[in-house]
Amino acid sequence: MTAIPTLSTFRRIVVKIGSALLVDQAKGQVKRAWRESRAADLARHHARGADVVIVSSGAIALGRTILTLPRGPLELEQSQAAAAVGQLALARAWSEVLSAHGVVAGQVLLTWHDTEERRRYLNSRNTIETLLAVRAIPVVNENDTVATAEIRYGDNDRLAARVATMASADCLVLLSDIDGLYTAPPHKAPHAPLIPVVARIPD
Numbered sequence: 001m002t003a004i005p006t007l008s009t010f011r012r013i014v015v016k017i018g019s020a021l022l023v024d025q026a027k028g029q030v031k032r033a034w035r036e037s038r039a040a041d042l043a044r045h046h047a048r049g050a051d052v053v054i055v056s057s058g059a060i061a062l063g064r065t066i067l068t069l070p071r072g073p074l075e076l077e078q079s080q081a082a083a084a085v086g087q088l089a090l091a092r093a094w095s096e097v098l099s100a101h102g103v104v105a106g107q108v109l110l111t112w113h114d115t116e117e118r119r120r121y122l123n124s125r126n127t128i129e130t131l132l133a134v135r136a137i138p139v140v141n142e143n144d145t146v147a148t149a150e151i152r153y154g155d156n157d158r159l160a161a162r163v164a165t166m167a168s169a170d171c172l173v174l175l176s177d178i179d180g181l182y183t184a185p186p187h188k189a190p191h192a193p194l195i196p197v198v199a200r201i202p203d
């Protein structure tokens with residue numbers, strides 16, 4: 001079986017963190033202990049000289065609880081308002097836990113246009129490069145408050161993949177409440193086997 005390299009062998013790491021791990025939906029808060037231990041992990045890689053970029057979800061999940069919006073799907077305007085409220089709390093949460101390790105966080109909010117239109121792509125890339133050059137950790141999310149229904153990532157896995165390419169990262173980690181790649185969605189097919197390593201990607 002192909003050996004999985006450890007994280008400490010990578011020079012530039014993008015870590016995507018999903019809402020389900022980060023946000024306590026009932027309380028409308030960022031889960032403190034979990035966030036602190038992830039910040040400690042990331043600060044360790046930062047301290048060994050690696051460049052670290054966080055792509056953090058959670059703005060809408062946090063904001064909707066803070067605003068006590070009803071359960072279920074939200075209208076676009078409601079998601080945008082929830083993101084506006086939640087993003088503030090999210091950014092503060094990351095800034096707080098990273099600063100406990102002496103690491104500065106910088107917020108980067110991107111829309112689909114910022115990664116797909118050349119001039120804006122170059123501009124976003126320069127900002128991320130500059131933040132890394134001054135040893136800050138960029139904390140990226142989609143700018144959900146201005147993203148429209150037709151043109152948005154909507155999904156931070158895709159945004160993280162784009163950010164990883166944009167930053168020429170040599171490693172992208174997707175942290176979620178699903179253990180890994182399954183042959184079928186595990187909540188629909190509980191016996192679907194986990195594929196620990198994809199050694200080769202066929203056509």
Ligand code: GLU
Pocket residue numbers: 018019056057058059060061083141142144154155156157
């Ligand atoms: N950008 C969304 C948020 O911060 C998350 C999208 C996703 O869950 O992938 O709420």
